[in-house]
Amino acid sequence: MSDRIKKIFEDNSKKLVTFVTGGDPDYTTSKEILDQIIEKEADIIEIGMPFSDPMADGPTIQLASKRAIDNGTNLETIFKICNHIREKNFSIPIVLMGYYNVILHYGIKNFVDKIDSIGIDGLIIVDLQPEEDQELYDSLRSKNIDLIRLITPNTTSKRLSTITNQASGFLYYVTITGITGQKSADIQELKKIIPNIREYSKLPIIAGFGIKDKKDVTEICKTTDGVVIGSSIVKIIENNLNNKRKMMSEISSFIEELKKGTK
């Protein structure tokens, strides 16, 4: 397991994980947004690698990916953004999230060498399940980088053992059957399923999808080890494209608020 991810879960406090698309709305602003998020003490930073066909994402993150790609964001841009964070902050775990084609096209070995040299801690690939991820998994494992796996409300018990078998870092529980930024988290279902997942794995469990505000955060953290907030932050970016100062201050106070929700 990545040392940074291991370390952050050493205490029992609930973790706030934030997602933004790298390079959204542009390279410079994206770095400033991440600086802001880190200053407000998010625990883990997830950065989206934009893809032209984000099949698991709702309109908000689709638009963010498009803004980033239209502004010339590619993996090199994402690496520069991560370098920027790592230069300022050695301890915060960075997790990259995206779709497989972008990595496959870059070359698995090249990609893993590169993220290792930058100091990236984990990877979430939405369209790559254990049945297909062996090559990437082995490559990441040799560098102590976590391949973080997703579990959904309809994951069968047979699949649950396949998924948890080689999982590392933490488990990502998707609270709904659906895409990002649409339905609200199904908390009743989550309360039933999380204890079941814990029977299969001792890894921390972070819940994502459909978690929108402080109230959701508090409620879900009663059961999980933390939450991921994505679309709600990206929506602030979308709503303030012409007013960078307002964008930054809204993100800043939103993260502050969410952080309180984890306490």
Added chain:
Amino acid sequence: MVQNKNSYTQWPNEKGYFGDFGGRYVSETLMPLIEEVEKEYNSLRNDSKFQKEFDYYLKNYVGRPSPLFFAKRITENLGGAKIYFKRDELNHTGAHKINNCMGQILLARRMGKKRIIAETGAGQHGVATATVCALFGLPCIIYMGEKDIERQSPNVFRMKLLGAEIKSVSNGSKSLKDAMNEALRDWVTNVQNTFYIIGTAAGPHPYPSMVRDFQSVIGKEVRSQIIAQENKLPDLLIACIGGGSNALGLFYDFLDDKEVKMLAVEAAGLGLSSGKHAASLSGGKPGVLHGNKTYLLQNQDGQIEEAHSISAGLDYPGIGPEHSFLFEQKRVKYVSATDEEALDAFKYCCKTEGIIPALEPAHALAALIKIAPKMSKNEIIVMNMCGRGDKDIFTVADALKIKI
């Protein structure tokens, strides 16, 4: 059935691969659903009751077998090989698409699914899906790119008449690829009651082989028809490819007949060097999209590029994984035809044989026109006339700058 290790028909393997291509690349939410489709399909494919039901509807509702027609005037005009058209445009709904829809809806019914979704490009798959849904009384939602809704308005109206709900897709290139993204988003959101009828031999395993199996009726019929008419196998099979289901349907039964050559025709749009085309094999690289590993049009960053073709049904930046395999194995030769060549072939076919072809098989015909004169008179070509052109008359009029 014991299969020959060297047989092309041994694929896919149990992980859904045709050589290096295929597989199952989807979000976790879809995995349990797709495993269920695979399990049910595996049990049905050898079930004689299911096969009987499928055959019944193909015969009595779709109108199969479709004729194998000797295109005498084109043969004489081109002065080379003898040319036959497999008339799949005469199927109910006007294309080969309904073969697959019939198979999948029977499967969906067996699985107790109550809601059907599909993507469509030219609208032929949408119409065929809407048709089988009406036949069995199931609600039908069709995702269609905004650009395709505009250029295939007759099919949009047909789908509405058949009771389908059309969802316009306005993101990305506003065509088939984006419609497929939206259909997949619908499926992860409605996991309990919904069956996704994919229209081509692509997508996560088992779709590529399942669609191929349902379409393989085309080649099976051709085999017995050509034996009856010519007492020999064809020398060359020709079909157009977008995702590649009509081509596989024609080719599959002949893959192990070494003497039968095969030619598949991609859409070259404004020309391969223009960058505005839909020729994934000629102009693309292997990658992962829509659940499978296959050749894709993509840029230097691995972003999927927009395809272009005058034919909405070929306007897709990928291709079914079995074609990627047959391409690398060199079992099938892959060429391309431009918008302009397809339009010329379209006009030629109308006037020479009295058949208005869809713009998709017009691409196959464009390649046929080039190759037939170079072949000898005792050689036989079978081309899949996989769709009729009624839906395309506005596009063609527009391209030829004719006011209807």
